[in-house]
Amino acid sequence: MLSSRSAESCRERRLSCFMCMKDFAESFYNSNAWHRCRAAYIGKRLLIDGGLCEECHERVGYIVHHKKQLTPENINDPEITLADDNLEYVCKDCHDRFPGHGVGSEGLTPRIRFGPDGQPLPP
Ligand SMILES: [Zn+2]
Numbered sequence: 001m002l003s004s005r006s007a008e009s010c011r012e013r014r015l016s017c018f019m020c021m022k023d024f025a026e027s028f029y030n031s032n033a034w035h036r037c038r039a040a041y042i043g044k045r046l047l048i049d050g051g052l053c054e055e056c057h058e059r060v061g062y063i064v065h066h067k068k069q070l071t072p073e074n075i076n077d078p079e080i081t082l083a084d085d086n087l088e089y090v091c092k093d094c095h096d097r098f099p100g101h102g103v104g105s106e107g108l109t110p111r112i113r114f115g116p117d118g119q120p121l122p123p
Pocket of ligand 1: 053054055056057058059090091092093094095
């Protein structure tokens, strides 16, 4: 079938489309419930170890990360979205290392290869 628009196929693939992820998660991340939950979690981490990143324990936390990635299926499930068990306070560096979270990581793996004559090969 040739008629499916890209938004449709994104919905089928669900997890992989960043734009769709952003769209469905946006209202959640703007919700009072999340803001309260996030602040409470950071407060808890501050009491535990001063708010250090839970991954590297070197830098100060920056982002409250969902260990189980939010999807259109679980976005309304507070056991996933708002449960401490699913949260992790991490620094920006560690967060960007999680799969699919590397916002701003472009340029890490240059795709340029060089031929035997020293000239860059077309991608
Ligand atoms: Zn870290």
